[in-house]
Structures are given as structure tokens and as C-alpha cells.
Amino acid sequence: MPTIRERNKRLIIKTACQVFADKGFAATKTSEIADKAGLPKANIYYYFKSKEALYRAVLDSVIEPLLQANSHIYEQDEPARALQDYIRAKIRISREHADASKVFANEIMHGAPHLSPQHREQLKAEANASVARIQGWVDDGRMAPVDPQHLMFVIWASTQTYADFDWQIMQITGRKKLAAQDYDAAAKLITDMVLKGCEVVPCEA
Numbered sequence: 001m002p003t004i005r006e007r008n009k010r011l012i013i014k015t016a017c018q019v020f021a022d023k024g025f026a027a028t029k030t031s032e033i034a035d036k037a038g039l040p041k042a043n044i045y046y047y048f049k050s051k052e053a054l055y056r057a058v059l060d061s062v063i064e065p066l067l068q069a070n071s072h073i074y075e076q077d078e079p080a081r082a083l084q085d086y087i088r089a090k091i092r093i094s095r096e097h098a099d100a101s102k103v104f105a106n107e108i109m110h111g112a113p114h115l116s117p118q119h120r121e122q123l124k125a126e127a128n129a130s131v132a133r134i135q136g137w138v139d140d141g142r143m144a145p146v147d148p149q150h151l152m153f154v155i156w157a158s159t160q161t162y163a164d165f166d167w168q169i170m171q172i173t174g175r176k177k178l179a180a181q182d183y184d185a186a187a188k189l190i191t192d193m194v195l196k197g198c199e200v201v202p203c204e205a
Contacts, residue, residue, distance in 0.1 A: 062100035090159035101163035
């Protein structure tokens with residue numbers, strides 16, 4: 001069972017995700033986060049020494065899943081399975097970490113001013129490892145001669161849009177919230193397009 005400290009930290013990070021996603025770093029006040037979380041402002045500074053420290057914790061909450069998602073590509077030998085699992089992992093992040101994903105996207109669009117050097121290197125290293133793996137499959141003739149970097153960009157854009165541009169998606173679909181089957185359908189469509197476009201034989205379910 002989580003301790004009071006753990007519960008409070010989780011509540012603060014979850015609430016901060018929502019506020020930072022809505023207002024951005026500069027326009028957000030810690031008092032707004034405290035009020036929305038139903039906690040004294042002093043609690044914010046007790047668990048997180050500054051607004052920037054809390055913001056970095058929000059980034060951490062989505063960066064770790066992003067780093068883990070890449071492992072599906074460079075730790076598996078079968079390209080179809082690896083790409084399928086990677087896409088599903090990315091869609092799952094958009095579903096389970098939607099607000100944090102928006103914060104991360106906004107951070108990147110502004111040149112990543114608050115991203116730590118360690119995370120910069122980790123994200124770059126993971127992406128390079130995935131690109132190298134895909135290039136290896138291309139060189140072995142296991143998929144079409146696609147540019148692995150641009151393939152990654154396409155997957156990032158198509159999966160992260162379900163979090164970062166959810167307002168637009170809701171407007172088009174006429175829904176207030178996407179259901180589990182919507183994310184499953186998105187993952188399947190993106191996977192089918194990638195595997196067919198890259199001429200990879202689909203793996204068995």
C-alpha cells in the first residue's frame with residue numbers, strides 16, 4: 001500500500017500534468033496546482049523544491065515510458081513483432097499519459113529548455129539504437145529500403161497525435177472521450193500501414 005507521501009506526490013504530479021498541459025510552464029502558478037489538488041501550497045514545495053523541479057517530474061513521468069517503448073525495437077529480432085509492439089506501446093502512452101505527453105510535446109516545440117542533459121542523451125541514444133536496428137533489417141532484406149529515421153518520425157507523429165491533438169480528434173469524431181477500442185483500432189491501422197508500407201510480413205497475433 002502506498003504511503004501518504006507517495007499518494008501526495010502522485011496526486012501533485014497528476015494535477016501538475018493537467019495544469020502544465022493547459023497553461024504551459026511559464027503561465028502556471030504552483031498555487032493553481034495546489035488548489036486543484038486540494039493541498040496546501042506548502043506541500044508542493046515540501047515534495048518538490050521548486051516549480052521547475054515539479055515540471056521536470058512531470059517530464060520524467062512520460063520520458064520513462066517513452067524510453068521503455070524503444071526497447072521493443074532494438075531488443076527484438078523479428079521486425080513485424082517489434083514494430084507492432086512499439087506502436088502499441090506508443091499508443092498506450094498517448095492513452096495513459098495524455099497530459100504529460102502534451103507537456104513533453106510543448107517542451108520539445110520550445111527547444112527543450114527544461115530537459116536535463118541526461119534525458120537528452122538517453123532519448124537520443126534510444127532513438128539511435130532503434131534506427132540502427134531498423135537499418136539492420138533493411139540491410140538484411142527483411143523490409144523495404146526505407147529511411148529508418150523518417151520511419152520513426154512517422155510513427156511518433158501518428159501515435160502521439162492521439163494525446164497531443166486530442167481536441168482536434170474529439171471535434172472530428174464528435175466524442176468527448178475516446179474508448180479503449182478506439183486506441184486499439186488506431187494501433188491496428190498504424191501497424192498495418194507501417195508493415196505494408198515497409199513490406200514487412202505481419203507476425204501471427
